[in-house]
Amino acid sequence: MIDVHFVPTPNGHKVSIMLAELDLPHRLIGYDMLGGAHLTPEFRRINPNAKLPAIVDPEPIGGGAPFAVFESGAILLYLSEKTGGALMPRDPRRRSMAQQWLMWQMAGFGPMHGQAHHFVRYAPEGQTYPVTRYMNEARRLLGVLDRRLAEAEYLAEDYSLADIAVWPWARAARVIDIDLADYPHAERWFDAIAARPAVERGTGVRNAPNLASARPVLTAEQWSNLFGDNMLRSGER
Ligand SMILES: N[C@@H](CCC(=O)N[C@@H](CS)C(=O)NCC(=O)O)C(=O)O
Structure with a gap:
């Protein structure tokens, strides 16, 4: 049973979608990110970067002690390798395409x-330059995605972990008022x-609901846990 240190954000959903696609037994361990639950020495032993998601595999590839993996992209690659290359094309060109789009x-x-x-949702309002x-x-990159998907059904032609990595962030675009209908090939995909x-x-x-809203309202303590001195x-420690 793989432990998934998890928050239901785009990076977290990459991993939960991959595990569901692979039908791998796992347990989601939820973190109260606003409360700073990820800022502990215990969690830093799992992820030295103290960000979510991370996994701990009690039966790792190659055997031995339980193994921790951080960075959502590295987790997708690890889970693919663990399952004999699932969701990674066998064809070398397509495999490289999947790696390129994952990077x-x-x-x-x-x-x-x-x-x-x-800058749109959390920073103090009125900062036009960074917004x-x-x-x-964000729009330029959606244009890149759209042009790729005008020529290929999926990013690496076959459905792959590259699509799983990109999809949750494309889904979140609506929260910053970007309409995927402006990118018809990306919308079809x-x-x-x-x-x-x-x-x-x-x-x-x-x-x-607070974190999912267009403009989350955070207490000073919560802001500090995510972006300030506590972080x-x-x-x-
Ligand atoms: N590059 C990392 C990014 C991880 C990341 O930034 N996670 C966010 C949640 S989606 C987080 O842990 N935020 C809490 C914080 O920044 O303190 C990955 O893809 O795993």
């Missing part, structure tokens, strides 16, 4: 959309993936 998600699409969410910068980048039973199961756990100081 694109982890290094570009996710972080840029994440910053757009931060414009990250919304432009989005709807096809949304209809998969495993995706429905993998997104069954929802965010708390900064936690690494020193």
Whole structure:
């Protein structure tokens, strides 16, 4: 039974969708991120970066002691390897495509959309420069996705873990007022993936209403846990 240290955010849903697709027994361990539950020395032993998600596999590839994996993209690769290469194309070109789009998600699409969410939803209002910068980048990257999906049914032609990595962030675009209908090929791909039973199961756990709202209201303590001194100081404990 794999332990999944989890919050129902786009990065968390990548892992819960992958586990549902693979039908791997797992247990979701929820964290109160607003309360700073992830800022503990115990969790830092699982993820030195103190972010969610992370997994602990009691029966790791190659045997031995339970093994922890952090970074959602690395978790998808690990789970694929554990299941003999599931959701990773066998064909070498397609396999490389899946790796390329996974890296694109982890290094570009996710972080840029994440910053757009931060400045639109969490930062004090009225900061036009960062809002414009990250919304432009979020839209530009959706354009890249749309053009790819105009030429291929899925990112690596076959449905793969690259689609699983990108899909939850495409889903979150509506919260920052981006309409996927403006990206018709991405919307066609989005709807096809949304209809998969495993995706429905993998997104069954929802965010708390406050965090899911367009403009979450945080107490000073909660803000500090996520973005301020508590978050900064936690690494020193
Ligand atoms: N690159 C990381 C990002 C993880 C991440 O930022 N997780 C967020 C939740 S989606 C988090 O833990 N936030 C709490 C914090 O930043 O203190 C991954 O893909 O796993």
